Amino acid sequence: MAKRRDRNIIVGLDIGTSKVAAIVGEYNVEEDEIEIVGIGSHPSTGLKRGVVVNLESTVQAIQRAVEEAELMAGFQIRSAYVGIAGSHIRSLNSHGIVAIKDKEVTQTDVDRVLDSARAVAIPADQKILHVLPQEYIIDSQTGIKEPVGMAGIRLEAKVHIISGAVSAAQNLVKCVRRCGLEVEDIILEQLASCYAILSEDEKNLGVCLVDIGGGTTDIAVYTDGAIRHTAVIPIAGDQISNDIAVALRTPIQHAESIKIDHACALTQLADIDDMIDVPSIGDRPPRRISRHNLAEIVEPRCEELMLLIQTELRRSGFEDLIAGGIVLTGGSSKLEGLVELAEEIFHMPVRLGMPRHVTGLTDVIHNPAFATGVGLLLFGHEHEDGLGLSDDESVLLSIWRRMCSWFQGNF
Numbered sequence: 001m002a003k004r005r006d007r008n009i010i011v012g013l014d015i016g017t018s019k020v021a022a023i024v025g026e027y028n029v030e031e032d033e034i035e036i037v038g039i040g041s042h043p044s045t046g047l048k049r050g051v052v053v054n055l056e057s058t059v060q061a062i063q064r065a066v067e068e069a070e071l072m073a074g075f076q077i078r079s080a081y082v083g084i085a086g087s088h089i090r091s092l093n094s095h096g097i098v099a100i101k102d103k104e105v106t107q108t109d110v111d112r113v114l115d116s117a118r119a120v121a122i123p124a125d126q127k128i129l130h131v132l133p134q135e136y137i138i139d140s141q142t143g144i145k146e147p148v149g150m151a152g153i154r155l156e157a158k159v160h161i162i163s164g165a166v167s168a169a170q171n172l173v174k175c176v177r178r179c180g181l182e183v184e185d186i187i188l189e190q191l192a193s194c195y196a197i198l199s200e201d202e203k204n205l206g207v208c209l210v211d212i213g214g215g216t217t218d219i220a221v222y223t224d225g226a227i228r229h230t231a232v233i234p235i236a237g238d239q240i241s242n243d244i245a246v247a248l249r250t251p252i253q254h255a256e257s258i259k260i261d262h263a264c265a266l267t268q269l270a271d272i273d274d275m276i277d278v279p280s281i282g283d284r285p286p287r288r289i290s291r292h293n294l295a296e297i298v299e300p301r302c303e304e305l306m307l308l309i310q311t312e313l314r315r316s317g318f319e320d321l322i323a324g325g326i327v328l329t330g331g332s333s334k335l336e337g338l339v340e341l342a343e344e345i346f347h348m349p350v351r352l353g354m355p356r357h358v359t360g361l362t363d364v365i366h367n368p369a370f371a372t373g374v375g376l377l378l379f380g381h382e383h384e385d386g387l388g389l390s391d392d393e394s395v396l397l398s399i400w401r402r403m404c405s406w407f408q409g410n411f
Helices: 055-073 107-117 166-178 189-197 200-205 237-248 252-262 291-316 338-346 368-383 391-410
Strands: 009-015 019-028 033-043 079-084 090-099 126-138 141-144 154-165 182-188 207-212 217-223 226-233 275-278 287-290 326-329 350-352 358-360
Touching: 009 055, 009 166, 009 189, 009 368, 019 055, 019 358, 019 368, 033 055, 033 368, 055 166, 079 166, 079 189, 079 368, 090 107, 090 226, 107 126, 107 154, 126 166, 126 182, 126 226, 154 166, 154 182, 154 226, 166 182, 182 189, 182 368, 189 207, 189 217, 189 226, 189 326, 189 368, 200 207, 207 291, 217 291, 226 291, 237 252, 237 291, 252 275, 252 291, 275 291, 287 291, 291 338, 326 338, 326 368, 338 350, 358 368
Parallel strands: 009 079, 033 358, 079 182, 207 326, 326 350
Antiparallel strands: 009 019, 019 033, 090 154, 126 141, 126 154, 207 217, 217 226, 275 287
16 A cells, blocks of 8 residues: 555544544645545553653554555545643743844744744753744734834744643654554644634634643633634543543543443433443343433532633633633543533533544544544645655655754754
8 A cells, every 4th residue: 555646645544542533634735625534543551641651552553544544535644733732841932132134024023923923931851842833923013924024123933832741742753653654643632623613703702711631621712813722631531431431430541332222421411210231340241220320420520620711711811801601522522411511610602522533534523533533634735845745855744854853852
């Protein structure tokens, strides 16, 4: 299965706590859209709260997911955009100022002001993942999105900087490379999800995206069309499954199945007459409980998670600025009654976010669990430099990227 050079292929690799998803997209130049041509998904046991804790298990899960995606797409995957999450993620807003050369803003001036803004002190064990421009200011004129070509003397930039643990990123890269793949870029998972879920209107009005996965709950806040705040909460779907396993004395894999098939986040939505079978540990016979009793176990954990998200929003100072409300996505957001519970707690509109902005296998990826994977494709397409390059040009670009990485790692 050789990779065809006449196809603009992008691959997103979502290495999560509960699953690894590989999604292959083909960019159609004429239609200016990405078509999903291959999807692979495999359960993951090598990560805990978004961080690799078992290299071998993670490598095997990546290999299975990639092989499945390759079979569906019909060619070999060579590289991918990889998502990163975990409680090691840090973020801050920064500000940079430079003098404009020749009294007209060029791309060089923009690069210089972004370099000035990223010159902040971060711990030695952290590396900067993203420097995201919020707005540019030219001679006190605020709210500029595209400054190139404008006249002025002084250029300022407000940016959002996201950093992560060096070791966490290195372990992710190591796992992917052991599968014979190159890492095009490492992207913060909730940032990728925003590309797949949010509309421009929501970003301009103000919105909070909450990506509830297996090990972490990732938060991203947008106002005025730019990202303002990101955070990671180390509580998510796995804790709900663990609560069910402990309360019902059932193995964790059965607790996960019960959560997916029967759990409800609001007790008033669960029917007391609706009974479910609960497998026991060892040779004990299975028991029967009502969905209402199950909801009584699940609701406190879901409520705790929503209150933690609300606390984080208040701490950020953006709670009153998100007129677009809350958008829930991620595999654990499919829990019945979670949207209604969130509306009760936040007192603002809440919706379930499904991946969009792509074509192809939309019936398969119309699932919040694939939000990050689809977002990685869209992020990759927007930031990819190598689309349509010849073999020689691609090799030169690859060498240049490696040289840049080496310099960043050694100086």
